[in-house]
Amino acid sequence: MTDESLLIDAPPDDLNDVHDYLERVFFSHPEVNEKDRMEFETAVIELAGNVIQHAVTGSSVRAVLVVTVEPEYLAGCISDSSDAVRSVLGKTDMPDESAESGRGIPFIRALVDGLQYERRNDRNYWRIQKRISV
Amino acid sequence: MEFHVREIGADVASVEGQGRLNSVSAPALRASVDRAIDGERPRIVVDLSRVEFMDSSGLGALIASLKAARSAGGDLRIAAPSKQVSMVLQLSNLDRVLKPYESVEEAYVD
Numbered sequence: 001m002t003d004e005s006l007l008i009d010a011p012p013d014d015l016n017d018v019h020d021y022l023e024r025v026f027f028s029h030p031e032v033n034e035k036d037r038m039e040f041e042t043a044v045i046e047l048a049g050n051v052i053q054h055a056v057t058g059s060s061v062r063a064v065l066v067v068t069v070e071p072e073y074l075a076g077c078i079s080d081s082s083d084a085v086r087s088v089l090g091k092t093d094m095p096d097e098s099a100e101s102g103r104g105i106p107f108i109r110a111l112v113d114g115l116q117y118e119r120r121n122d123r124n125y126w127r128i129q130k131r132i133s134v
Numbered sequence: 135m136e137f138h139v140r141e142i143g144a145d146v147a148s149v150e151g152q153g154r155l156n157s158v159s160a161p162a163l164r165a166s167v168d169r170a171i172d173g174e175r176p177r178i179v180v181d182l183s184r185v186e187f188m189d190s191s192g193l194g195a196l197i198a199s200l201k202a203a204r205s206a207g208g209d210l211r212i213a214a215p216s217k218q219v220s221m222v223l224q225l226s227n228l229d230r231v232l233k234p235y236e237s238v239e240e241a242y243v244d
Binding site: 014015016019034038039041042045046049052053094097098099100101103104107110111 | 198
């Protein structure tokens with residue numbers, strides 16, 4: 001089922017609003033096991049962090065996040081108003097251990113089964129999906 | 135999320151916080167570690183027992199803090215990470231560089 005969506009206006013909204021939203025979603029879905037929830041939440045926060053990062057660097061960002069909990073999978077969709085994103089999805093290798101950034105997309109790739117990006121009508125559309133383990 | 139620096143030895147300090155270590159709180163961690171180093175305590179243990187969540191920005195702040203501590207002749211160790219924090223450390227292959235100790239007290243028994 002599709003749960004309520006979260007409108008993110010950053011600033012002043014930040015990642016803690018996304019955490020609070022995820023807590024509300026999973027409070028309504030206690031059937032999701034701890035490991036799946038932990039891995040999915042981490043991936044959603046990394047994705048939302050990438051989107052909100054544009055707000056940190058100067059311009060404001062308006063985004064909508066929808067998390068869907070189905071019996072067989074979890075999905076998270078974020079659409080945002082930022083400029084088109086280039087050459088991010090190709091990042092799969094974990095950076096050197098001394099690196100202080102660059103782990104977000106590799107984390108997402110390691111934690112969920114699918115990551116898609118599409119640019120449509122001057123908006124970015126991101127979707128991640130994770131199969132629920134049996 | 136606030137961090138507190140606690141002096142626990144001649145040159146050791148623990149940095150303790152409660153909540154989520156993400157891009158919002160990462161600068162506060164860095165500032166607290168810098169405060170400990172400035173206070174002549176470059177051997178630092180970050181108490182993660184009450185940190186429920188860490189993302190890649192939080193991990194980046196730990197790496198930056200580790201480098202700062204080592205530059206000052208000390209080290210940075212972590213204590214009591216949650217399951218989620220341990221998962222992030224393993225994913226990034228940093229669980230050897232930031233080897234978790236069971237408690238703040240055990241981090242610097244040497």
